[in-house]
Amino acid sequence: MPLHALSRLRAADFLVLAAVVLSVVAACLITASRIGMWYDEVITWQLLNRPTFAAMWDAIGDLRGGPPVYFLTAAGWREVFGPSETALRLMTATMVAVAFAVSWVTVRRGFGFWATAFGLLAAFCTSWTLIGQIAEMRYYGILLAVTAVALWLYLTLAERDRASLPLLAANAAVRPR
Numbered sequence: 414m415p416l417h418a419l420s421r422l423r424a425a426d427f428l429v430l431a432a433v434v435l436s437v438v439a440a441c442l443i444t445a446s447r448i449g450m451w452y453d454e455v456i457t458w459q460l461l462n463r464p465t466f467a468a469m470w471d472a473i474g475d476l477r478g479g480p481p482v483y484f485l486t487a488a489g490w491r492e493v494f495g496p497s498e499t500a501l502r503l504m505t506a507t508m509v510a511v512a513f514a515v516s517w518v519t520v521r522r523g524f525g526f527w528a529t530a531f532g533l534l535a536a537f538c539t540s541w542t543l544i545g546q547i548a549e550m551r552y553y554g555i556l557l558a559v560t561a562v563a564l565w566l567y568l569t570l571a572e573r574d575r576a577s578l579p580l581l582a583a584n585a586a587v588r589p590r
Contacts, residue, residue: 422521429530430517433537434510437547441506444548445499454498454550461487462496482559483552498550506547508554513537515561519568563587 450458463469466488473484487504494500513533520529537543546553566584570576576584 422518423526425526426517426521429534430514433513433534436538437506437510437513438503440544441503441548442499445502448548450498451549457487457550458496458498458501460484461491461501480552480556483555486555501550502548505549505551505554508558509537509543509547512554512557512561515558515565519561519565522568559587 460469460472461484463472469484469488473481487501490504491501494503516533516537517529520533524532543553563584566580566587570580570584573580
């Protein structure tokens, strides 16, 4: 289903998407208030709260961990939502919700409502690893979102005879190097 075909989604599709988004955000807020920060989260929080973007960027070069795109996104997120632990953890939850929504639209191209609902709800809502990561300040949410967007872009390009320059640029941007 191309992006312009979102109008083909039924009310039930939007109901499931809204329920999952609200559930992911609620799970993050409930869990984040009950757990302390892990060591790697403390390092991430300290990096994101450097006095300047340049200071943060210089310090990221010393890390062997998360990808720079995570820190770029998190720095922008911090500017909008604040530097609190909960605000930064909500970014992960939001990215998981984005991954679910993009995956839903992508899978609905070729499958019906019930097959999509069963497959994606099983994949996203029964993984204790994923559920545990929703409320942590880590890059797994952005990894899922970028992967979902990459698959959507690939399928969008594959169904066209000619690709537009913006679509090709977006596809190149989400590809791993």
